Amino acid sequence: MAYDSDNIFAKILRGEIPCEKLYEDDDTFVFMDIMPRADGHCLVIPKTPCRNMLDASPEQLAACLKTVQIVSHACLTAFDAEGITLQQFNEPAGGQEVYHLHFHILPRHEGVKLRPPGQMADFAVLKTHADKIRAALAG
Numbered sequence: 001m002a003y004d005s006d007n008i009f010a011k012i013l014r015g016e017i018p019c020e021k022l023y024e025d026d027d028t029f030v031f032m033d034i035m036p037r038a039d040g041h042c043l044v045i046p047k048t049p050c051r052n053m054l055d056a057s058p059e060q061l062a063a064c065l066k067t068v069q070i071v072s073h074a075c076l077t078a079f080d081a082e083g084i085t086l087q088q089f090n091e092p093a094g095g096q097e098v099y100h101l102h103f104h105i106l107p108r109h110e111g112v113k114l115r116p117p118g119q120m121a122d123f124a125v126l127k128t129h130a131d132k133i134r135a136a137l138a139g
């Protein structure tokens with residue numbers, strides 16, 4: 001399947017759609033998921049195009065995972081979390097809905113289940129959560 005440059009995350013990268021940006025470097029970009037399944041649920045994407053893990057280059061995957069580790073540590077600090085769930089879906093049968101490679105970072109606490117998918121965030125709350133992660137990244 002070909003990469004579609006009109007996907008939502010490509011539009012976020014081009015600044016055509018707003019997001020709660022958390023972090024960027026030369027190769028990756030990180031922002032809050034608007035339907036968070038846990039407080040601090042955020043997404044790591046490469047700045048260059050690929051649909052998912054299956055067509056990504058080794059360099060894109062390596063850059064994303066490096067950023068996943070940096071932001072995961074910030075999430076642990078920001079939410080006093082005890083663990084991180086990392087999710088990554090490939091193609092419709094694999095549960096993927098947006099076709100630009102992304103890794104979900106989900107801060108976890110013992111015994112607390114993920115919320116169901118598809119629940120839109122309160123944007124004021126999302127911003128306070130983003131502020132916590134940005135502060136942890138800065139500190």
Ligand code: 5GP
Pocket residue numbers: 008017019020031032033034035036088089095096097098099102
């Ligand atoms: P997946 O493709 O891995 O199934 O999930 C796509 C994720 O993107 C979902 O968790 C969904 O909440 C998130 N999402 C969909 N549209 C937007 C958007 O416009 N902005 C942000 N920040 N996240 C989005």
